[in-house]
Amino acid sequence: MRRWLILLLALSLQQVYAQRNKYPDVLNLHAEPPKGKSILTNVFSDMGAWHAYALPLHKEDNGAFIGPLIMGMEGEWLSGAFSRLELSENNQLVDLSVADANIRYFPGMLLQQLEINKLGITQQLIFVSGREALLHTTITNRSNSVRTLNIRYHGQSRKQITVNNETSSLQSAGFVAVFPAGTSITADSLSYSASNTGVVIAPGASYEQTQLQAYYPDTVHKPAVYEFSKSLKENENRWNGYLSRYFSASPKLTEIQKRLAVKCMVTLITNWRSSAGDIHHDGVFPSVNYQGFYGVWSWDSWKQAVGIVTFNPELAKNNIRSMFDYQDELGMVADCIYLDKSENNWRDTKPPLAAWGVWEVYLQTKDTAFVKEMLPKLIRYHEWWYTNRDHDQNGLCEYGSTDGTRIAAAWESGMDNAVRFDSAVMLKNNDGAWSLNQESIDLNAYLYAEKRYLDKLLAVSGEKNRYNDQAEKLLNMIRTKFFDAKKGYFYDLQPETGKLVTVDGPEGWIPLWAGIATKVQAEKVIQKMNDPRKFNTKVPLPTLAADHPAFDPMKGYWRGPVWLDQVAYGTEGLRKYGYKKQASKFEKQLLNNAVGLLTNEPICENYHPLTGKGLNAKNFSWSAAHLLMILKNK
Incomplete structure (x- = not known):
């Protein structure tokens, strides 16, 4: 009987949640209650919130959601399970650990359904803002007699808890929980109890309560008041909108590919942080699962935007804006930014892909106002490269740094420890700018592409193009200076010796992505x-x-793993030169052989090319973004 009721509830939920309910558990969110700063667990967050949750792994945790994980300058679990539901009837505890349980993760919602002693218990957790989540509990009396229950939520925090019984709320280090009026709350330093006693439920009737859980990374505000049914509908519509927008533009995906696309979307949304502190626009972390990635990076943001715009255009725009908020007076964009701007990295920037990002956002949105807003900033950034990263002023740029260190110059390439930089040395350009002593093929190919995109954006803004002649000149220099005809590949160039740095890496196929290579050169590279x-x-x-x-x-790190952005640039380059079948073949190899992509395992930062094992950070944003681009090719 219990399992039949669980099935009946599941079927009713399919009707309520429509499209998103087709994609349960695209990620495995079941977890042990974690401790401290161990943040490898897959988690659920939404709407740019700075806190996150997981699903219980063990039956003893039925009635609780794991967390919250707090995501500020670093990640830290405030609690293993802050709100545990406890029921008692006739002075006897109801043992939820033996209940029939249906515990699922749907895009935008965590769900628990428990059946025990002719009681049906449903718990739903959704986010309603960039600060606030709602935990809604429904208890249904399935018996033929009146039931009187004592309902208690209790839990612990790793930070001091303070109670305000006037507002039926408690606080713990910026985390706020608000209970229904009339709830009796007590606290003892690091633990609390919130009780509603003598709750009477008639046969066939239900008792409902909504608990608000909020985390404020900056100033604690008075929590808003929400109606759960309305908020749930808005949540459902928003997520169905995400899915519909992407799937309508990608109609040929198989069901397993659709599940991967949904996993990409939830990865990006979980990594979304709303504006707070010194981050002035919403941005996307590279990964919630690595302490060093609790900030917003420049080329990550531009790549992420191209994937995100396929389902959430406003977030894509703000993701780009977040970096240009910190463009300096010379036109440079910081490498990365944080809640505390004193931590921002100004030692280097990242490869110039911003105009590509803005152009791709425009193609999806036709938002000319956004183009006009960004264009002056993009032009200043483009010109900055030639002022500060062209040592001999010959029109070919180098990666470099503001502090003269080679490590920061390698960071600027985005390929931190790439072999091609092993013997490079630094050259001073001016007091705040140094270059490596090699002109990088990918950098100059990106700059060529940026010139083409800038002219397209100028046309959208009703202005004359200004980069065509520069682009043609740069195209010819790249074709003649950076290509080794004998080896059949593009390489970095050392201008003082005229020698090419003949290391075979993905930078060699970026000229195909940019449309620079001649047909013969492209054939050799391929x-x-x-x-x-x-x-x-x-x-x-x-x-x-x-x-x-x-x-x-x-x-x-960049000496063998497969990075999905480089795969996407490679396959797009193949398509530009007519090699569509080969591009599809590589993409099929990626999807089928990268471990976990087509199951409910997290999307990784990169993958082992020989075994397929996922490597480094989990739930990685630009991997998810580029997978959305690759899947659209299907």
């Missing part, structure tokens, strides 16, 4: 991409050719 000794590995297109002596995917 031959190398197809070579199983180099780039045609189990998971294709690693960041260093597999036959290079320094190839080491387990230790080398």
Whole structure:
């Protein structure tokens, strides 16, 4: 009987939650109650909130959601389970651990359904703002007699708890919980109890209560008042809107590919942080699962925006704005920004892909106002490169740093420890700018592409193009200076010696993505991409050719792992030159062989090219964003 009731409830939920209910548990959110700063658990957050939750793993935790995880300058669990439901009847505890349980994660909602002693218990957790979540509990009397229950929520915090019985609320280090009026709340330093006693439920009737749980990363505000049924409908409509927008533009996806697309969306939304502190527009963390990624990065943001705009255009725009809020007077954009701007990294910037990001947002939205807003900033950033990263002023740029260190210059490439930079040295350009002594092929290909995108954006703004001649000149220089005809590949150039840095890496196919290579050059590059000794590995297109002596995917961050942005640039480059079947073949290899992509495992920062194992940070944003781009090609 109990399992029949669970099935009946599940069927009714399918009707209520429509499209999003087709995609339960695209990520496995079941977790042990975690401790402290251990943040490897898959979590659920939404609407840019700065706190997150998981589902219980053990039956002893039935009636509780795991968390919250607080995400400020770093991640820390405030509690293993802050709100535990406890029921008693006739002075006897109802043992929820033996209840029939249906515990699921739907896009935008955590759900528990418990059946025990002819009581039906439903708990739903949704976010309603960038600060606030609602925990809604429904207890239904399925018996033929009146039931009188004592209903208690209790839990612990790792920070001091203070109670305000006038507002039926408590606080703990910026985290606020508000209970229904009339709830009796007591607290003892790090624990609390919130009780409603003598609750009478008639046969077939239900008792409902809504608890608000909020985290304020800056100033604690008075929590808003929400009607749960209305908020749930808005939540459902918003998520169905995300899915409908993406799927309508990608009609040929299989069901398993759709589940992957949904996993990409929930990954990006969970990493979304609303404006707070010194972050002035909403942005997206690279990953909630790595302490060093609790900020917003520049080229991450531009890549993320191209994926996010396929389902949430406003977040895509703000993700770009968040970085340009910190453009300096010279036109430079910081590498990364944080809640506390004193932590922002100004030692370097990142590869210039911002105009591409803005153009892709425009293609999806046709928002000319956004183009006009961003265009002057994009132009200043583009010109900054030639003022501060062109050592000999020959029109070809180098990666560099503001402090003269080679490590920051390598960071600026985004390929932190790439082999091609191993022998590079620094050259001073001016008091605040240094360059590596090599002109990088990917950087100049990106700058060529930016010139083309800037002219397109100028046209949208009703202005004359100004970069066509520069682009043509740069195209010819790249074709003649950076291509090794014997090796059939593009490489970085050392201008003082005229020698190419002949390391086979993904930078060599960026000229295909940018549309720079001649047909003959493209054919040569593609031959190398197809070579199983180099780039045609189990998971294709690693960041260093597999036959290079320094190839080491387990230790080398950019010395062998497959990064999904580089795969996407590679396959897009193949399509530009007419190699559509080969592009699809590489994408199929990626989707089928990167472990966990097509199951409910998290999307990783990168993957082992020979084994498919996921590497480094989990639930990685730009991987998710580029997968959305790759899936659209299907």
